[in-house]
Amino acid sequence: MLHYESTPVQEFHHAVLEKAGVRLLVKREDLNHPFISGNKWWKLKYNLEEARRLNKKTLLTFGGAYSNHIYAVAAAAEECNFKSIGIIRGEEVLPLNPTLRFATEHGMELHYVSREDYRKKNEADYIRHLHSAFGDFYSIPEGGTNSLALKGCSEFAETLLNLDFDYLCLASGTGGTMAGILEGFAGKREVVGISVLKGDFLTQEITNLLKTSAAEKKISSPVYGKWQVLTSYHHGGYAKVPDVLKNFIREMYQQHNLPLDPVYTGKLMWAVLEEVKKGFFKRGSTILALHTGGLQGAASYQNLYE
Numbered sequence: 001m002l003h004y005e006s007t008p009v010q011e012f013h014h015a016v017l018e019k020a021g022v023r024l025l026v027k028r029e030d031l032n033h034p035f036i037s038g039n040k041w042w043k044l045k046y047n048l049e050e051a052r053r054l055n056k057k058t059l060l061t062f063g064g065a066y067s068n069h070i071y072a073v074a075a076a077a078e079e080c081n082f083k084s085i086g087i088i089r090g091e092e093v094l095p096l097n098p099t100l101r102f103a104t105e106h107g108m109e110l111h112y113v114s115r116e117d118y119r120k121k122n123e124a125d126y127i128r129h130l131h132s133a134f135g136d137f138y139s140i141p142e143g144g145t146n147s148l149a150l151k152g153c154s155e156f157a158e159t160l161l162n163l164d165f166d167y168l169c170l171a172s173g174t175g176g177t178m179a180g181i182l183e184g185f186a187g188k189r190e191v192v193g194i195s196v197l198k199g200d201f202l203t204q205e206i207t208n209l210l211k212t213s214a215a216e217k218k219i220s221s222p223v224y225g226k227w228q229v230l231t232s233y234h235h236g237g238y239a240k241v242p243d244v245l246k247n248f249i250r251e252m253y254q255q256h257n258l259p260l261d262p263v264y265t266g267k268l269m270w271a272v273l274e275e276v277k278k279g280f281f282k283r284g285s286t287i288l289a290l291h292t293g294g295l296q297g298a299a300s301y302q303n304l305y306e
């Protein structure tokens, strides 16, 4: 249903890697679609099919003002001929930032709600209220994480098994992408998630997502192999971008031809190189770092690559 471009693997060279005797490849999944990039493509794939199967005309979802998910849903709705509604946390700020401008230009209707109301976004009562305000719609949770998102990410993971590598490293927000990938790998690769949020809840969150998914699929003893979430690379918290991280992103772009976003993949690459230095990865092994996209977010930062 959605356009998809097959994506390259980029070899990354760095003195730190040579010293540690490990190889680092970057799966450039950010290049899979011009607007619905990286993991968001895979998280939306089966949600779009389901919305169509249910004969829905409108997609409704939730996000912050810089959300990659809002951006992707606006583009996906347009490409697949759905109307779209974005419930945005906080007050309207004009002029619109590049993310929300893109969303409205691609047909998304934006509704701003207070932080207090936004917190109710998963409550049945609140969804009923939204239905009385907006009529019939297919609802996609914040960040796109639900069982159908896991299904898409699991399918993506299976395509990666053709590649020769030992560890997959990726940036995690809700953990939906990582949970889906763990399902798809079924223990055939080790997975390391880098939390972009401050706090220690992601391991539990991913465990819950895996449990719910296995129960829905009636799988009694699923295999996931070795996985963990590293929680010390958030750089101050979600969407916090200190200068050291900006400088790192600029260097990655200028010296390694690798464009990164400040919220997710910048923190991922930083973490991978730090863990290589610390000897986390076995000598002789290959790491596949997953570029999950999100480069639209870089447009909201001045001169990030210069």
Ligand SMILES: *Cc1c(COP(=O)(O)O)cnc(C)c1O
Binding pocket: 038, 039, 040, 068, 069, 143, 145, 171, 172, 173, 174, 175, 176, 177, 178, 261, 264, 265, 292, 293, 294, 295
């Ligand atoms: C949304 C997003 C993530 C986080 O995905 P989760 O499934 O919420 O963990 C990672 N990277 C990028 C670029 C994203 O846009």
